[in-house]
Amino acid sequence: MSEEVSLSDYQYPTEPTWCPGCGDFAILRSVKASLTDLGLAPHESLIVTGIGCGSKLPHYMNVNGFHSVHGRPVAVATGAKMANPDTNVVVTAGDGDSYGIGGNHFLHACRRNIGITQIVEDNRVYGLTKGQYSPTSHKGFVTKTSPEGAIEPPVRPVPTALTSGATFIARAFSGQVKQMTEIFSRAMGHEGYALVDVLQPCVTFNPGRSYDFYNDVIYDIDDEYDPTDREAAKEKAKEWGDRIPLGVIYKEDRPTYEEQVPALSEGPIVNRSLDPEERSGVDLEELKREFI
Amino acid sequence: MSEEVSLSDYQYPTEPTWCPGCGDFAILRSVKASLTDLGLAPHESLIVTGIGCGSKLPHYMNVNGFHSVHGRPVAVATGAKMANPDTNVVVTAGDGDSYGIGGNHFLHACRRNIGITQIVEDNRVYGLTKGQYSPTSHKGFVTKTSPEGAIEPPVRPVPTALTSGATFIARAFSGQVKQMTEIFSRAMGHEGYALVDVLQPCVTFNPGRSYDFYNDVIYDIDDEYDPTDREAAKEKAKEWGDRIPLGVIYKEDRPTYEEQVPALSEGPIVNRSLDPEERSGVDLEELKREFI
Amino acid sequence: MKKNDMTVLIGGDAGQGIQSTGNGFIQSLTRAGLFPFGRQDYRSRIRGGHNFFEIRVSDEQIYTHSDGVDLLVALTEDSVEKHLEEIFPGGGVLYDEDFDLGSGVFDDRDVRPFPVPFTSIATDEGGAKVMANTAAVGAVAGLTGFDTSFINEIIKENFAVKGDSIVENNVQVAEAGREYVESKGYEFDYELTPIPGEKDRMVIDGNQAFALGAVTGGCNFISAYPMTPSTSILEWLTKHSAELDIVIKQPESELAAINMAIGAGHAGARSLVTTSGGGFSLMVESLGLAGMTETPIVIAEVQRPGPSTGLPTRTEQGDLASVVFASQGDSPRLVLAPATIEEAFRAGKRAFDLAEKYQLPVVVLSDQHLADSIRAIPPEEFDTSVEIDRGELLSEEELEKLEGDYLRHEFTESGVSPRAIPGNKNAVYKTTGNEHDERGDITEDPDLRTRMMDKRMKKVDTALEKEFSGPLLYGPENADLTFVSWGSTYGAVRESVDRLNEDGTKTNFYHIDEIWPLKAGKIKDILESSRRTLLVENNYSGQLASLITRETGALTPDRILKYDGRPFTPERILAEVQDLEEVE
Amino acid sequence: MKKNDMTVLIGGDAGQGIQSTGNGFIQSLTRAGLFPFGRQDYRSRIRGGHNFFEIRVSDEQIYTHSDGVDLLVALTEDSVEKHLEEIFPGGGVLYDEDFDLGSGVFDDRDVRPFPVPFTSIATDEGGAKVMANTAAVGAVAGLTGFDTSFINEIIKENFAVKGDSIVENNVQVAEAGREYVESKGYEFDYELTPIPGEKDRMVIDGNQAFALGAVTGGCNFISAYPMTPSTSILEWLTKHSAELDIVIKQPESELAAINMAIGAGHAGARSLVTTSGGGFSLMVESLGLAGMTETPIVIAEVQRPGPSTGLPTRTEQGDLASVVFASQGDSPRLVLAPATIEEAFRAGKRAFDLAEKYQLPVVVLSDQHLADSIRAIPPEEFDTSVEIDRGELLSEEELEKLEGDYLRHEFTESGVSPRAIPGNKNAVYKTTGNEHDERGDITEDPDLRTRMMDKRMKKVDTALEKEFSGPLLYGPENADLTFVSWGSTYGAVRESVDRLNEDGTKTNFYHIDEIWPLKAGKIKDILESSRRTLLVENNYSGQLASLITRETGALTPDRILKYDGRPFTPERILAEVQDLEEVE
Ligand SMILES: Cc1ncc(C[n+]2csc(CCOP(=O)(O)OP(=O)(O)O)c2C)c(N)n1
Ligand SMILES: Cc1ncc(C[n+]2csc(CCOP(=O)(O)OP(=O)(O)O)c2C)c(N)n1
Ligand code: SF4
Numbered sequence A, B: 001m002s003e004e005v006s007l008s009d010y011q012y013p014t015e016p017t018w019c020p021g022c023g024d025f026a027i028l029r030s031v032k033a034s035l036t037d038l039g040l041a042p043h044e045s046l047i048v049t050g051i052g053c054g055s056k057l058p059h060y061m062n063v064n065g066f067h068s069v070h071g072r073p074v075a076v077a078t079g080a081k082m083a084n085p086d087t088n089v090v091v092t093a094g095d096g097d098s099y100g101i102g103g104n105h106f107l108h109a110c111r112r113n114i115g116i117t118q119i120v121e122d123n124r125v126y127g128l129t130k131g132q133y134s135p136t137s138h139k140g141f142v143t144k145t146s147p148e149g150a151i152e153p154p155v156r157p158v159p160t161a162l163t164s165g166a167t168f169i170a171r172a173f174s175g176q177v178k179q180m181t182e183i184f185s186r187a188m189g190h191e192g193y194a195l196v197d198v199l200q201p202c203v204t205f206n207p208g209r210s211y212d213f214y215n216d217v218i219y220d221i222d223d224e225y226d227p228t229d230r231e232a233a234k235e236k237a238k239e240w241g242d243r244i245p246l247g248v249i250y251k252e253d254r255p256t257y258e259e260q261v262p263a264l265s266e267g268p269i270v271n272r273s274l275d276p277e278e279r280s281g282v283d284l285e286e287l288k289r290e291f292i
Numbered sequence C, D: 001m002k003k004n005d006m007t008v009l010i011g012g013d014a015g016q017g018i019q020s021t022g023n024g025f026i027q028s029l030t031r032a033g034l035f036p037f038g039r040q041d042y043r044s045r046i047r048g049g050h051n052f053f054e055i056r057v058s059d060e061q062i063y064t065h066s067d068g069v070d071l072l073v074a075l076t077e078d079s080v081e082k083h084l085e086e087i088f089p090g091g092g093v094l095y096d097e098d099f100d101l102g103s104g105v106f107d108d109r110d111v112r113p114f115p116v117p118f119t120s121i122a123t124d125e126g127g128a129k130v131m132a133n134t135a136a137v138g139a140v141a142g143l144t145g146f147d148t149s150f151i152n153e154i155i156k157e158n159f160a161v162k163g164d165s166i167v168e169n170n171v172q173v174a175e176a177g178r179e180y181v182e183s184k185g186y187e188f189d190y191e192l193t194p195i196p197g198e199k200d201r202m203v204i205d206g207n208q209a210f211a212l213g214a215v216t217g218g219c220n221f222i223s224a225y226p227m228t229p230s231t232s233i234l235e236w237l238t239k240h241s242a243e244l245d246i247v248i249k250q251p252e253s254e255l256a257a258i259n260m261a262i263g264a265g266h267a268g269a270r271s272l273v274t275t276s277g278g279g280f281s282l283m284v285e286s287l288g289l290a291g292m293t294e295t296p297i298v299i300a301e302v303q304r305p306g307p308s309t310g311l312p313t314r315t316e317q318g319d320l321a322s323v324v325f326a327s328q329g330d331s332p333r334l335v336l337a338p339a340t341i342e343e344a345f346r347a348g349k350r351a352f353d354l355a356e357k358y359q360l361p362v363v364v365l366s367d368q369h370l371a372d373s374i375r376a377i378p379p380e381e382f383d384t385s386v387e388i389d390r391g392e393l394l395s396e397e398e399l400e401k402l403e404g405d406y407l408r409h410e411f412t413e414s415g416v417s418p419r420a421i422p423g424n425k426n427a428v429y430k431t432t433g434n435e436h437d438e439r440g441d442i443t444e445d446p447d448l449r450t451r452m453m454d455k456r457m458k459k460v461d462t463a464l465e466k467e468f469s470g471p472l473l474y475g476p477e478n479a480d481l482t483f484v485s486w487g488s489t490y491g492a493v494r495e496s497v498d499r500l501n502e503d504g505t506k507t508n509f510y511h512i513d514e515i516w517p518l519k520a521g522k523i524k525d526i527l528e529s530s531r532r533t534l535l536v537e538n539n540y541s542g543q544l545a546s547l548i549t550r551e552t553g554a555l556t557p558d559r560i561l562k563y564d565g566r567p568f569t570p571e572r573i574l575a576e577v578q579d580l581e582e583v584e
């Protein structure tokens, strides 16, 4: 960790291309703020994204960024983390990216407990492709690809993560930046996989899920709540609709994936010699004897 | 439904290529028996499979079969069901196929409630590729790709299906053919998506999960149990390890996906004219006027 | 005074309604009997960022835009800056009086500034700022003497759903825009005059035409994941799905999409998948599955510039090689590449017959420029008479009479095996992506394997022979210069040919709409008999040119290539022709 | 008496240990100083079903199996039936006395039946039926006069982990097998005699050699999903991962595998993905991502016959075109295609340098025949001296001295931009699959786009020029007949050349191990200067031949193709040469 990080270290000249009022602005702000709060300098993180409105995020801040393809940021991030566990690896991507096309990586990242933070910009619609229903769209949502309303009940990110073995699960809201920042900080501070599902208003294509809409149903989980209590978490995870809890819903300590990889026991593989003999002490001439 | 179906209608000359003692034999027997019990003739079903030992199943019985690619049978089956909801569409595929590479289709089939039956030949190992760990392998399982034991906690099919919105969830065991047959029949009789996870011993590559092993831990869910009680189902779904329940764990009535597709309201699309004017009564010359 | 021959460019920010304004104006021009060509230039963002809509008008059918602007309609300050250089001497700029353009922007230029208070007119007359676009269109009418009744007619139709007062306000705003310009006495040497003769014309783009073709071709199932620039096919079909009884599914991914289409195709539907290059790349494994199981499916691949996410909203023809050779092993497919909106319709209509007759995947390869370009086309060009040919599909009666077991993958002369839809009691069968015997059971037999490969590939040869007719000629049979191209470069090449011939050269043009397999013999003949051949392609490497060399051995060194994400214009082609000539 | 020149075929059921028996025998032969070539023929099933292991022995290095069997070792009744026809006149069949072969199987044939009670020997001497294989190997020794001490030595090493008594029992069984045959006085005109001279030789197959090469080349990360016939690379590397400190991940799918490799490659690892055609097809989109983001990764694609699942355990070279042209748009890659076990090692070692030097994906295209074939090779052929060249990778010091912003995708002469591993405070940067500027930020600018395309593809040209040397010659410089091939056809072609030259013709052979981009100029020269060229490929369409035509315009009509899932033999090639000559 570097000393004396300030928010300005994360400033970048590129103006976001998001629509005015888009919930992604607040997420950007919170990502920058939480990294600053954690005292991490821009080079200490790698933000991996997919494709979508929200996935453009790293282009708007000074940070290492890998803007990958639709649905794959979790896999890219997992590879980067395994190669260099010292990096703070964060994924930001939309709901379509994360739970639709990328759903399988999400599922397996949860149980794998790979030490990345997955922030889902969950606007419950496909933004960048101009407004089709997404895996988290509410039933009945009328879009250009669901003229009679979406038929499928939505994916429930929090219960799914819980069932799938995630060790840190939280929900944030673009309308509450301070809380969101704190949640991000806790997520990035968590050892192991962390999911933060962010209720992110898409003012253009999902006006029904606006700031006002959410303001009516959200509430902050109180301090008494113990996220390490799995049974309590199950109850909390169920809450949706009339009352949507914000905050850390579940937290568990379990060895991370990368901790358990033998080859990483002596530090990040990328910091060690590429020469296998130097790295491992094995004499390759000896290795060949296996075949003699 | 046809009259007078008998087991012999499903006989087919090809000998299975499975290892002697493989749990897939029993699954094949149960599939044939349940179809017979349901009075379905061979042409009334379509069995879609992926790639793996278990996925060879339709080649060993007289039935319509589509042996697709690794990880995709649920998607193929979904397409077939949407095109012709009158068909009894059944998927049989391995745990690697269903929960590994095909995990995303599983997740979305559950919430979609598409009327297919997914039978997972869950031997908790990659059989056909000769013994690597699979998504349901127990932690610590030593294989050629996990010489120090599998690191990841396994996917839990039953809880995952429950959380994801599946409307029928059951577990069977290759060692209990009669019960398995009944479960298959109930699954295929269910309107909507049905998952049957079958504990299938792979005698060659997962000898630790043998008939004996399972015989020590399984028990039959008793008749009192009400699978429509979601809370009860959650409790039941959790059971694993020392005590593994067999039977129907959850059942819910919810409109199927195909019921809600407007274009299917007048019957299977494949039974209707391909001529759009004949089929829908729309005059295409009129349709063109939209552009004038 | 230039009459019915000008390019109007409407520039503004994303989200400002540039597209609907442009579309509406094109409709108005069409009603007046004129021939517009419209194209959009937009970015991969939702609001803000400069977009434009370019409308070239003529008094006869035109197939392309061209370099240069006669009238710039600037809805943002940015638009003035961005497009000023493109304005022809004597051209004009319509812009909002309230813009702060800085002083002297128009100095030392032969450009006529036409300030108009779009926004004030909109708020004053219509009551809402969003109507500034309408004021601008009215102003264009005023400048060019275009009869606003055509504009008002379209306003009425397009805004009808929004209620009478919106309609009325817009009409008022349009008229006020016209009146303002007239009152100022702005002089402009362009005229847009109606061409009389009551003829209906369709205003339609390439994607819509393809979708209409697909409907006519019997498509009754579509599973597709949104991806620019293919999405409007999915959206148009979805809009009409309930009415036309088409099953539509937007699934979790492209992997799901193609496999659902395969399942539906196997079950007897005419299934369609729409996507762009990145989505197609995810479908590659299952393309081979369709080939191996002999399942008919149609894939519409609307190209955009790659590699990877590339330039999502722009145009390129860079996916030809990857589509033709996609998937492990030699596997069968046919590829059509429509060049015009009319051909997009025909490809949509035809693809499903081809897929069923030859029991294989058919890819229709289009691109953003074709997908999003709009023209006014006589309805007769879209022959919606339905003629479905399912090829060797066994009827109930034939199946009844079947002797012996049904052999799904029976060896035949043509390679095509009579097909049964699953569900018939006389034809219970399997198929598989593993190598199989005639019954569809797995085989490891070397001879069967060889014969099955031959059979599958034979179908492609049969289709090539029976269905494909080879390159299409435009211009004279004999020429000193022969262009060869494919896809949406058509318009720019065609007009280049016209202009060269007007200048007294002898030029012709072949375009290839049936792009795989290639009619190698015919193409070779053309190349050999041409005095000079120029291949025009919107990609980096000249993928068609290389494909032709691969199939014929004929070298095609003269290639006019462009891969900046923008479509060709005739001017660009003509300039390159000149360059090439100078080099010699 | 034929000395040290014979083919032994061991046939039996899957699961019967054919592979380890064959391997053990090959090791024994190698210890005796002989040169075996071994290959497996197996099906996609775990137990049962006929498999065989073919061992051709010579007293000098041989590169291929050949048609015909001298000694059949039948561990099942089935094996006799399946292979009887292949036995040369004067050849023999070793089989279990207890088999019920039906009467008269050997009648009217010049084949010597050698019944031996394998199973009884195994149970009597060793105490377990599974040792029947060992009895059979002992019997082979007895028949050919091969010294069992070589066999016993290998038994000791291979069974050591199972404990002394198993070792001892096996040795007893082997000796008993030999004694039984000797006691019967069976006559057989073949002899296997040790070649003296203490020389270590490695018994290694193509996949293991590639894996060893990858380790030597600095590979420190592998993410791979199992897929025959690539899996043994993953498994060998996994076995050694803890010892060699290599991060290994078997993830949920091939989509995960390649994207993890990309993440790791970006983070600075030398990452490898192993797969076969079907898995590669799933990676196509991300291949383009690696190309666009200039991320070094290595993909080992071990081919099997397609399309689709095809013939999972068999061999073909049908993926060349799909690999070379995979992914939307023109995107950069290099493709190596090793032809021998030695080349597989070198490709594994070299690929990582190429990937890092040119910052792009490198595909090593192998096939089942190469992957699973085994030979005895001097250890010197595998040069494990480590020389890592990371190309233009910026050191800490260089980054420290950096003036101005770090430009990840800087325009340079060679197309290669100096690379920084993320994590350095002087080089905070982005990259993206969208088109981007030098900093890695998204751009829509047409000129930047064009330059970035040029830059990426320029790297491929640079690599072609600096790294690739063109086809490799075997045989005389000038010849009347020139073979051209790639990959595992090498062995059969090489021996065909030898045999033809022994017969007095003048034949040579070029094989292409650097397969994309092609050294077009050199290849063209070869084709033009050859009197007659024959392209030999293990696929349906002649994919290399077509690629050559594409790149050079040279037509290559004479193609010897085979696509039945089985590898070529010299006999097959020679027969086709003769056929072609007769046609003329
Ligand atoms: C493989 C692939 N398929 C489809 C697309 C087109 N695409 C771009 S963004 C997007 C969905 C965006 O939705 P989401 O992930 O929720 O992000 P948002 O834009 O809402 O932030 C799609 C389908 C693509 N780029 N790549
Ligand atoms: C795309 C793809 N990847 C990998 C494979 C190789 N493969 C075949 S079966 C299989 C796994 C088999 O495991 P499972 O699905 O559990 O079935 P089982 O054999 O255990 O019944 C794999 C990885 C393949 N055929 N296709
Ligand atoms: S479309 Fe929605 S998600 Fe995208 S930038 Fe606009 S408001 Fe934000």
Ligand code: SF4
Residues within 6 Å of the ligand: B017, B018, B019, B021, B022, B023, B024, B053, B054, B123, B127, B128, B201, B202, B203, B204, B205, D046, D047
């Ligand atoms: S390997 Fe396992 S799953 Fe496959 S056939 Fe043998 S016992 Fe059955």
Ligand SMILES: [Mg+2]
Residues within 6 Å of the ligand: A052, A094, A095, A096, A121, A122, A123, A124, A125, A126, A127, A134
């Ligand atoms: Mg979204």
Ligand SMILES: [Mg+2]
Residues within 6 Å of the ligand: B052, B094, B095, B096, B121, B122, B123, B124, B125, B126, B127, B134
């Ligand atoms: Mg399995």
